[in-house]
Amino acid sequence: MIRWLIAVALGLLAAWFAYGRSVGTARSPQSALTWLLALLRGAAVTVVAALLLSAPLGRATPRAPLVAIDVSASWRRAVGDESTYVRTWRQQLADSVFAGLPGDAPVVFVGDSLRDASTTDAAQLTPQDLSTRLRPAVDRAASLGRSLVLVTDGEVDDADALSEAPPGSRVLRLAHAPRRDVGLADLAVPVSATGADTIAIAATVAAGGVATPDGTLHIRLDGTEVATAAVPALAPYANTRIAIPVVVPRGDRTAIVQAVLDIASDVELRNDTLTVAMDVGDKPTAVFVSTAPDIDVREVLTVLRGALDVPTRAYLRIAPNVWRVEGSLAPISEAEVKVRAAAAGMLIVHGDTAWRPAPSASATTARALWVPAPPTQIARAGELTRTPEWYAAAAPPSPLMAALSALPFDSLPPVTLAGPAQGTETVLTMRLGKRGDAQPAIATREAGGTRTVVISGSGYAGWSLRAGRNRDAFTALWGAIFDWVSAGRGDLRAxxxxxxxxxxxxxxxxxxxxxxxxxxxxxxxxxxxxxxxxxxxxxxxxxxxxxxxxxxxxxxxxxxxxxxxxxxxxASREWVPRAPGVQAGPLARGVAGSDAPRLADAGWPFVLALLLLCAEWLARRAAGQR
CATH class of the missing domain: 2.60.40 (Immunoglobulin-like)
Incomplete structure (x- = not known):
């Protein structure tokens, strides 16, 4: 309507400028002719302006919505006879969805991807996609200027995408009667283990829309059952985490760990099993010994176990002749620590680097010697601090240069050096207060086939405790160090x-x-x-x-x-029971996009404008005007 009002205003303004001052107040043939000319000029300008403004020619009608049908496999979970359910589901689509929609409504399938479809395709459809991603459908509806009608069971992967749905969008849920279903949602297994070790395996059990009774969780290792645990009764859509200790049989291999649920009256068996792979070694390939444990030890152990994926045992000396096993804090004698350190393929000693493993055992093939800084002196009155701050300066040419050259040296937090690192090749240099000569903080040496890296200082954990690039730099540094040290026995898979x-x-x-x-x-x-x-x-x-x-x-x-x-x-996550993340109803208030016939789409307005201009010209000639 606003376009027509603007066109009429322009027509009246054009008529007034052309003839408004010439119209007399007396009723005379000349005055009537002037009124006629003004009317013709105003009508012609109004039609031309309406054409230029693309004014509507009729009443606007809302655009048909974009119909997005969720075709994920979760429709078929815990339904009993699938063939019967799929036929019923297709009939529901025809009766509850397509029957009330305009015939020109576009249809798409959403799941693993977005696909154009039709009502005929939906009548032959079997939902079997392995995920439900709604973002492409929301973006398609917004680009077309249409509202979105989502047909789903409520179980989607990115429900937050619906917050950006166009105005007028809504959700239709075709929920079926819930049946008893319980499945394994997650299985936490150590990346690697040593033969004869006891590891903890944790499984997360999730229930569907009906409460479930007690059951049993079986743990199998390479097809042999090694442990069982009781599964408690669960309320609808509840979950629980069950931890089971398992003794790993000896043997150097990649073991297959499998968790299997056994629940009475469970109608869906495709979600009762989860399997992961775990590396098993006959001896500890890495032993970390700390005679002065601190936060650096904790953070570096995380990288050692995560970056290298190798079995790692750590032992901490918390007092003279008092040792503890890292993690469990179980007591252990120093003699036993030395025996285990001697059997390791890689030995990391933190603190007193003069500490040595049992001399009667075979020598280790790789070592990392880490000398922490001594305790900082207490600041005296009038002093702000007495802690010397050393900042990473550069990564000189070394076997680790390729991995360290991209470190953000300008933004890394300071550390406290314990003195120059002694080695044949410098890996990382630091400057005191970002000034003065660079001192080696990490160095390497190699002799007789044995690789050794020497690390000096404390406070490297400050890199890890800061998120973003600093944490990435911490992981890159220690991952590169341990990768190089353990090259003789480490994980060399590309x-x-x-x-x-x-x-x-x-x-x-x-x-x-x-x-x-x-x-x-x-x-x-x-x-x-x-x-x-x-x-x-x-x-x-x-x-x-x-x-x-x-x-x-x-x-x-x-x-x-x-x-x-x-x-x-x-099996896909679509088979795991979960509470619906999307509820039926409107998604966004407002009116969907609409379509109206445009004046410019018809041919007669152009002819009318031309006739009005011609009529005005003839009338002006008849009145003796140019």
Missing amino acids: ARPVPGVQRAGEPVMWRRGGADSVVPVRLARRASAGASRDSVAVRFGTRYEATSAMIPAGVYDVQAAGGASVLVVN
């Missing part, structure tokens, strides 16, 4: 799967183990009748972790440069 539960429908996470930015990986699926094999190029770039395309569920043997590993892909 790429390996990131530990944890991997599910179908999700990108596969890979962790970098070499210098190559692009690593070719070969996958061979076990127990495959057709000996399924595939190749993947994992593109790391400058990152430590990267992803590749999702693959079907199964156990895969992975072969990359430097060694082999095992990748386990479990």
